[in-house]
Each structure stands twice: as structure tokens, then as C-alpha cells.
Amino acid sequence: MTGPRRTAHDTGTIRDRGAPWRAGGVRRVLAVLGLAVAALLATALPASAHATLTSSSPVGGAALDTAPDRVTLSFSESVSIKSDAIRVLDATGTRVDEGDTRGGGSASEVTVALRRSLGPGTYVVSWRVVSADSHPVGGAFAFGVGGPPDAGAAAAVPSGGGGSRAVGVSLGVARLVAFAGAALLIGATFFVGVLWPAGARRSGPVRLIAAGWLLSLAGALGMLLFQGPYSAGSGMSDVLSLDPLAVTLDSRYGQLLAIRVLALLLAVPLLRRLPVAAAAAGDGAGDGAGERAGRRGLVELAGLGLVLATTMAMIGHASAGDRVWLATAVMTVHTVAMAIWLGGLCVLGLALLDGSARSTRAAHAAGGPAESSPAGIGADLDPPVEPGWAGELARVLPRWSRTATIAIALIVLTGTVQAWREVGAFGALFDTTYGRLLLYKLWFVLGVLGLGLLARRWVRRHFQSTSAAPVTSLAVTGLRRGVVFEIIVGAAVLAVTSVLVNTVPGRDSYAPPFSRTAVAGPLTVDVEVAPTRTGLQTIHVYTYDPQGRPQRLVEASGELTLPSAGVGPLEVPLAEVTDGHAVAEGVGVPLPGEWQLRFTLRVNDFDQYVTTVFYTVR
Template identity: 35%
Template sequence: MAAEPLTTTGGRTTARRLLLVLAALLTALLAGAAPASAHAALLRTDPGEGSVVPSAPSRVLLTFSEGVLLSSDSVRVLDPSGKEVQQGAAQHADGATDTATVPLRTGLGNGTYTVAWKAVSADTHPVAGAWTFSIGAPSKTSAALPRQDVGGGAAGVLYGIGRYVAYGGFALLVGCCAFLAVCWPRGARLRVMRRLAVGGWAAMAVSTLALLLLRGPYVNGTGLGGVFDLGAVRSVVDTKPGTALLCRLLLLAAAAVFLSVLFGAAFTRGAWAGRRNLAVGLAVGGTAIAAGLAATWSLAEHASVGIQPGVAMPLDMLHLLSMAVWLGGLAALLTALYRTAGIEREAVRRFSRIAFGCVCVLAATGGYQAWRQVGSWHALLTTSYGQLLVAKVALVAVVLAAAYVSRRWTGRLAEQDVPQEEPEPVPAAGPAETTSTNPARAAQLARQRAALATARARRRRDADPARTGLRRSVLAEAAVAVIVLAVSTVLSGTEPGRAVEEAAAAGAAPGAVPVSGGPVFAAIPYDTGGANGKGTASVHIDPARTGSNELHLILTDPAGNPVDVPEVDLSFTLRSRGIGPLPVKLSHAGTGAWTAESVQLPMAGQWQLSLTVRTSDIDEVTETKNVAIG
């Protein structure tokens, strides 16, 4: 069934509305996303987390699941009063990149010490956490666990947006140039197509510069005030991700030269044959620049760490290039369909064949990446990375469905190419208005002729129902592709499922050790079965985080009055890690009240609180309740 012709005004209105909806979706997805998950998990500490050692250690040692990059303040150790007691800067132990250690001052007294750490995992994502240990015996401490907002806050949101813009600019730059060079050389003469490619270059250049400035605050959690800190920028350049961003800027300078040559030559299909050497040079140079830009991601992020990096990095580059040629070419085709007088059927068919090849490459390389990063069906369904991957695959399936519709419309396009007609005649100028005596009038007549020619070409374009249907299906493809790109950006900043499960198997929490928690209140009804055996136990745990916590327990009768009992016991068990039961030493603090000043909970998770209440020699009951720590 033929579709109704879509006018230019209606098409632009539809596109604007769709753009607003997509902007809202992307803002929710990128700005609402959590900070990048920890990609290097803390596996072991020495002294152990929550442990009590008989004498002061000479150093603290942290061991991670993968290599990390350290700064001078990566590890800080605070005594019970909050004073720093480490000596010198954090370093790798014995050259092992998956460790961090710092020496301690001599003569440390007894009490509970806090270790706050931060680092950058090998795939460029920042991680942070804190834990405690005690010398001699646990004690009260005024050393507040610092809130290290690495990878989060305003800097984290802006950094995520910058990464998305960089991916989008890369797709536009590479895809549009490939589309114009291979599928539609005539389009290189059109200003709107040149603007699209240059816009992709500009977006990538601006976002890369922004990422370079934001990298320091993003990693260190120092806030936006550190954006223009030249010392921080210099430190960033010395790291692997900073070097990758700097190389990207240099490659973009080469890309600017490539664009000037491509658009300066204004190739048509006939011109390629006459300038074969230049055409070959552009093809080789453009491919090299595109591959280099892709490498700035592949050599610095997920593909560079984990298993089989030698295979993963080139396949990841191929994945990125295929994505850019497909999605960027799709944007170029959409622009040609909506903003130009028309595009030849053969150009659309040529892009359709190239897009099909790109999809095949994406499926093959994406399947390998999924196996490498997820590792198991369990991780695919239970980890954030796996769930995002499933969402991405579903969205790609929607894009492919729209692409199938586009291929059908392409097959129905009218046989003739876009007409190249002479402009309609306009009324002749009077004797006083000849071009020789009135240049302004001549320019006005030229503009009128051009406008008439453009309007007639667009009417002929819109008279073909197949072209109208193709525009709509390509618009749907591009709309979903924008969301796919956003999900891919979030996915690249999420901890791989394989890493989550490996960290869990090694006994670590999935991600960084929590920096802080929040007070937990639990009401536990009990009934021992004897006289005056009913009541409620109110438990307050503060701050409910890994390390030292205060616990307050109050028993009340059914009327709400405090009541004493002969015996009350309390313990914690973390069944998911096989830890416990850890008994809590309670001190009687008054009628119906008990306290424990230092409850050591070594790991975050859902702990089972077991409460035993005895109201007589024979009446006793044990109740349990799950509480979240960390």
C-alpha cells in the first residue's frame, strides 16, 4: 500500500519532535546513570579488613583483581583521632601492578585505624573504598570515612556525556565520509552533507578536549573546580587514558586535512577515474585515521584488559569501525533523504549492501566480546553489564527490523535517478533591469531560479511513495540507533560480568569496598511462650558500614515499656560469603537497654541478625532478620 507523500515541512516537524523525545531519553539515561562501577575489585588486604592485630604493622597492602594506576595519595591511613599516619606515597608492592602499599609510621598506639584508598583500574575507570583494622583492641574513632566521589558527581555526569558525544562524533565523521566517498560521491558537493561530516569532527574534537580537562576531577572526585588545574591535566597526560585522549586530538588534526582534501576535490563518480592516485591515497589515509581513532578506545578500555587482549583489541577496533560506518552512514542517508533534493537509487542500494556487511561484522565481533566480558549465562542475567548487553541486543534487533523495511522500500524506488532539470523560466526583466545594468536584479533572478528548481525537484522526490516510505523507515532506524549508542556508552563504563563473578569467587564484594553506609533500624517481635514472654526488640546499627559500628538494643513489652530479661544474645552471619556467626558482646546500659560500642562487620552485604531472648529458665526463642550493611 502506497504511503502518503511526506512534505518537507511535515518531515522537519516530525524530525524536531523526535529529536526532543530522544534528547529527554538520553538525558535520563546518561545523567541518571550511576557512576562507573569498579572494574578492579579489592580482593585482599593486609592487615585484614576488620581484623585485630597484636602489634603495629609496618605497612598496609591492598591486592586487586587487576592492575591499577596509583597517585601519590591513593592510600591514606588515619589513626583513631583522624590524623594521617602513612609515610610517603603509595606504590606497587614488588612491582606488581595489581597491588598498592604504603609504609606506616613507627610507634602507633592501640585502637582502630581507617584506610581510605582510590585508584584507576587498568581499563581507565576510577575505583575507591575504605576499611578498618585495629591494633591491640578496637576503639572508638573520630576518623570519619571520607566520601570519595570518584567517577561520580557533576564531573562524572559531564564525563559520561562527553564520552557519548565522542562516540557520536566518531560515528558521524567516519560514517559520513565513507558514505560520501563510496556510496554517493555527488553528495560531497552539497553543503549540508559537508556540514554533517565536519559537525562529527567538531563534536569529537570538543568532547575529547573536554574529557582531557574533566579526567582529573572525574578520577580524583575533586569537583569541577579542578577542571582548569594545569597540574592535574599534566598528570592525566602521563597516564594511559590521558595519552589515548592526546593521540585522539592529534589524529583529529590529520582528519581535518583529510576532510579538506575530500571536500576540496568535490569528487563525482567520473572524477574518481581521473584522479585514481588521489582516490587511492584518500582511501588509505582515511582508513588509517579511522582505525587510529578507534584504537584510542580499544587500547585503553575494556578490550585492553582481561583475557586474550591480543585478540580482543583488534576485534574491538573492527567492531567500532563497523558501528561507525553503519550508524554514521545511516545519519548521512537520513540527511540526504530529508535535506536534499534527492539521492539516486543506486547510492541507497550500495549503502544497504555495505550496512548489511557491517551488521555481520558487528554480530561476529559482538558475540566474541559478549563471551569475553560476560563469561556465563548467570552473569548475563544477574549483572548490570549482562542486563545492559541484553537491552542493547534487543534495541539492535529493532534497528534491524526497521532496516528490513528500509530495504523493501529501496527495492521499490523509481528507476530514474534524481532529475537534473533546467529551472523554470521566470518573467523577463525590462530594459532598465537587464543584468548588465542591474547586478542586484540579476542576483535576485538567480536566487528565484534556484528556489524554483529546488522546489520542483523536491515535489518530484515526494511524488515517489517509495522515497517517502524510505525516509520514514530510515528515520525510525536512526532514532533507535541513537539510543543504542547511548546504551553502548553506559555499557563501556560498567563493570564486566566476568569481573564481577571472579571478584565474588575470590571473596570480594562486586565492586569497590563501600565508603559509607547509613543507620539501620530493625524491629524484631519475639514470643518465648512463657509468662511475660512477648515483646519487641528494637535494634539500631550506626553507621551500618563495613568496619566498626555501634549497636543499641532495646526490649519493650506489648505496652511499649522497657523490660529487662535474664539473657539476650545477638550475632551476625553473612551466608553468601560463609562468614559467621559473629557474636556481639552486649553491655547492659539500663532497663531494657544494651549497647555494643564496636561491632566489626568486615564486608558489605545482606547480613542475618540472630537475636536470642530468654525470659525464664525454660522460656527462650531465637528470631532472625536481614539487615543491609554498606
């Protein structure tokens, strides 16, 4: 249904009152937003997906003769902090720091002063910072004054990585709402503006676009409000506080969200005139100037959609690692393709197909029952689609079929590139949370591909074959059911994605257990360490005599050293649990690198043996 043609006077109205469509304020502000996004992308430094502690003063496990005057931590990337980012506790749990964490000599260094005249004893450093990709990370380690720290002291103190579960869940929900809104807004606008211009004059597509805009805005505002308490590890009571919001807005994460909110507000006048623009650009209405004005409006909307998608790509794992600009470009294409596919499905299933089915049923009911012949009874049970809607289906569905095929291909291609970048190792697909979530997402995408192939066959059978099947009410209803199911699967993909963006990538969390067999004199020693990443580790030592039987130990001890950083030796408190099997739990390993693990094994009052193994800590 193309609607009435407009006169030259009508298109003049489009030009005169359609100021948002002209090269004026909208395009200037759009250019400013684009430059702001480009500037944030250009200033993004290479970083890991989550900040990791690379050095500390004092180091974890250190035994100091005199108390230090401050604690300084260095990270693998620039970090954001709050005043109590570092907490130093004594053996009674009392804070002994001055409570004012500050930046150090660089953006990746933080420091806090300690109270004077600390006495001998064990002290635990608990820290929490926000990495470049907006995710909080934390940890804890111990050092001693006047002797080594007590074994397991750091394990007894909660690290700074915790936080309110309610805040974390709320932030995840806000992120999912933002994803769904962007998909609906970008995809529905594309569908109406490019594939179905006549749909802009119908209430169904317009309501979907409005819903997408509202969800996008609500999600962005929710992310702004919840990010501050989430980063600080505080509770829901701080959600509406100004201080956490100010900290968020001062970060790259907050600035990108602010740009997204501005882009959404700027889109309001453009979306309100979408029916006029789509008609002038796509229906051949009016003179050349009116058509150019309509196309210019659609181009400006596309520009705002690109800004929206880019801000989404830059808040997440694409903003960290090597070649950030390339990863951001890949993720932006992935986001736009996903939005065109999923948002387009919503318009297709909930507006175009639903509208045609409803109109056909209404027209058939108004026309009364068919004649009592077999053909009439068949038409009564499954009437042909109303002619006006049949024409729209014939125009739109082949276009959508081609568009969806391209979108799915781009989703799979860019998703594969990003997955390869974030997983890092094949084993990480199965041994990390990120990898397993990615596999779930893959299964959902495969389901979408199957449903898409069925829909494509339907379109070919009814519109693209030489002997096209009749387009009847039941046929359209069957296609609509398939599309709705595809939307449900697509929503599951979005849900998994919203969790993925807040999960440590496989390349950073993959820490396969270390296992090595060594020789200590006549003894065979099997060593196992898990996990092989910074933080608390568990070390198992299995000792066998020359006959392969478990060798009972009179005494076992171990120590860790990181030669490249001059760290250690750190005590490894081994305790024999069965004959030949000793365990050390809660061993604090503060830094990544190639660690040396040295064991001294005494089998009687006269004989003891020493062996050394090396393993890599991520």
C-alpha cells in the same frame, strides 16, 4: 549527478597540489600513530575490568599487638595512584598516615607510611586507585591495635570510591559526544568516499563530516580534561588544572586520547580535499594517475579512521581481561561497523533523501500547477523525483542497502562476542546494572533491525524489482521519516553504550546472594549472605528447633576466616532481631576467596552448638 569530467591538466593539479594524498608526511605520521597504538596494545597486561584488592598488610579486621609502620595494598592488576590514594584515619577521623602514597614492589602494589607511636584503638584504611581500564575503584577496611577493631567502623567512613557527580556526568557527556562524532566522521566519510562520490561536492554531506570532526575533537579533549579530576575524586575546580591533566597524559588512557587528537588533526588536510579525491577515485575522472591519487587519499583517510576506532576500542572493557588483542580487534570491528551504519544513516536521511525531496519540491513549484486532469492532479500532489536526483538515488540506495546489511550483521556478531565476554553468567544479565543496560541496548538494536528491514523492502520495491514502483516525492519523504527515526534509535544505542563503558561488567559485579542450610546439633540453621563480593556484607542466620519452630537464642556469635590467605578470624557481630533470626550488618570482607563462616549458637545456660559453612567471595 556526476559533474563535469576533468582534463589531464585538472588531474595534474590533483597530483601537484594534493600533497596530502601522496606517500609523504601523512602516511609516515599515520604509520607512527599505528605503531604507537600497536605498542600500547602489545604492552597491555591481562587484567580484570576493574582492579580488586587481593591482599593487604595489615589485613582487614586484624587485631594487632603493636602498631604497624605502614599500610600496603596489593591489587589484581597494575594501578595508577595519586599522593593521597591511601588515607588512614583514627577513631576521631584524624589522619594518621604521612600522606604520600607510593608504589610498592610492583605496579600492582601501593603503600603509605604511618605516623610513629600509634596508640591502641581502631583505625580505618580508605583507598582509591585507578584500574588499567581508567576506572577509579575504592574501598575501606578497619584494623585494631591492642584489640579487634570496632564493628562497623569501616562502614562509617566513606570509601575512596566516591567523587564529584558533576565531573562524572561531564565525563559521560564528553564520551557520548566522542562516540557520536566518531560515528558521524567515519560513517559520513565512508558514505561519501565509497557510496556517493558526487555527494562530496554538495554542502550537506561536507557539513556532516565537519560536524563529526568537531564533535570527535571536542569529545576527546573533554575526556582528557575530565578524566584527571574523575580519577582523583576531586571537583570541577580541578578540570583546568595542569596536575590532573599531566597524570592523565602519563597513563595509557591519556596516551590513547593524545593519539586520537593527533589523528584528528592530521585528518584536516585530507578531509579538505575529500571532494577531489572522491571524484577522482569514484567518478572515473581524469587519467589513471589522478584516479590512483584519489584512491590513495581515501585509503589514508580509512587508515586514520581505523586508528580512531582502535583508540576507542582500547579505552574500555576490551582492554581488560584475557586475550586483550582479540577483544580489541572485535571491538574495533564493532566500532567501525557501528560508525558506517549510523554515520551513513545521517548522510542518507539528512543529505541525500532530504536534498532530493527539497529539489523536487523546488522544481515542481517553479514549473507551476499541473493540468486539471486526474493524472495531472496526482502528479501535482505527488510529483516524481527530479531526474538528476532520481539517478543518484538509483545508484546509491542499492549500494547502501547492501552495506547497511553487512554493517548490522557485524554489529550483532561482534556485540554478541563482547557481551558473552563481559557478562560471564546468565544471571548477570538480570541481576547487574551492566546486564540490564545490555538488555536495553538489545531492545534498541532489535528496533533498528525492524526499521532496516522496512527500508530494505522500500529499496527493493523501487529499484530492484522487475516492476519497480515510481520514485515520487511522497515515497522519498516516507523513506526519509523512517531513516530519521532509525537515527534517533541509533542515538539511543550510543547513549546506552556510553554508560556501559563506564559500568562494571557483569562478570565482575555479579554477586548473587549465598544461601545454605546447615545443622548445629538438633538445630537447623539457614544462612544467607549478600552481596557475595569484597566490601561490606549483611549476614542473616535463621535458627529452627527440631519441630521446625524458630529457636530463640540466648547468645549468637560468628567469625570469618580465609584459610588460603591466613586471614582471620574476623568478628561477625550478630544481633537477634526476632526469635530465631540474627543479623550482622556491615561485615567487612576485605579479600576475594573461599571464606569459612563459623557460628556459635547458645540456646540456654548449658547448651550451645557450632556450625560452619563455606562461601565464595568475588
